[in-house]
Structure formats: structure tokens, C-alpha cells
Amino acid sequence: MARVVEIALMGIDLGALPREGFRVLIVEDNPHIVEMYSYVLKKLATGELAGKVPLEVHFAPDGFAALKLLQEVRFHLVMTDLYMPVMDGFALVERIRADRALRSIPVIAISAGGKEAQERALAVGANIYLRKPVKFVEVKETVKQILRIG
Numbered sequence: 001m002a003r004v005v006e007i008a009l010m011g012i013d014l015g016a017l018p019r020e021g022f023r024v025l026i027v028e029d030n031p032h033i034v035e036m037y038s039y040v041l042k043k044l045a046t047g048e049l050a051g052k053v054p055l056e057v058h059f060a061p062d063g064f065a066a067l068k069l070l071q072e073v074r075f076h077l078v079m080t081d082l083y084m085p086v087m088d089g090f091a092l093v094e095r096i097r098a099d100r101a102l103r104s105i106p107v108i109a110i111s112a113g114g115k116e117a118q119e120r121a122l123a124v125g126a127n128i129y130l131r132k133p134v135k136f137v138e139v140k141e142t143v144k145q146i147l148r149i150g
Contacts, residue, residue, distance in 0.1 A: 063087030
């Protein structure tokens, strides 16, 4: 089952930042990795976004649960593992890109897979591929770039 963590920040909209804040969906079946990504996003929320807009982080353990959430909530970014049970990240990205309402959502694929996984992820529509193990700063800077956070 998906769970939600909201990182609440006080403040108002500034310029191009969305008034409702950012919603990020992390699709990952490993709780330790979910914890690391959550920490990165929390640092971003308390750093560059502090006092400007809220950042909500939602979690799904597989692509099937992620699709259900994507149909219920508007997201600004999806960060997905590629190798998961039920529905893998490749199928998730394909379904996101095939859905008119979802296709504009940026997707970061993160995997320990090699060159073949990278090529396949980009071919099905991922915007960026990061190879595990990823560094804290790499995840943070990639999210900042995609969400256009100064």
C-alpha cells in the first residue's frame, strides 16, 4: 500500500514555483532506498524550497500501485526503480507515456542495471537515468534540474 509523507513548509508562492507545491512520487520496493530518497527530498524542502512552497512525497512499492496513485493525484515528478515485483519500472514508464493525462510528467529512472537497462529506460520514455548506487548530491541536483528549482 502506498504511504504519504508531507513535508510542510510555511510561506507563499514565489514566481514560477507552483502554488500548490510539488508532489513527487517515489516508486521503489526497497525500504532503505525509499528512506534515502526521502532524506534527499527533505533536505531539498528545508533548503532551497524552505518557506516558499510545500513538497509532498508519496510512495508506491511497485508500478501497479504507482499507476493507481497517478490516476488519483497530480504529480510533478516520478522517480522509479526499474526492477520491482507486480509491475516493473519499464512497464510503468510505458503506461505513463501512453496516457494523455500523465505523459507530460517527468520520470527519473534509477537502477543498478547496466547500459542495456539505461537504453531501455530511455527508449520507453524516462527523461533521465541514474545508475545505482546513486549519490545524495546526484539525486538532489537531478530533482532540482527537473523541477526547475533555483
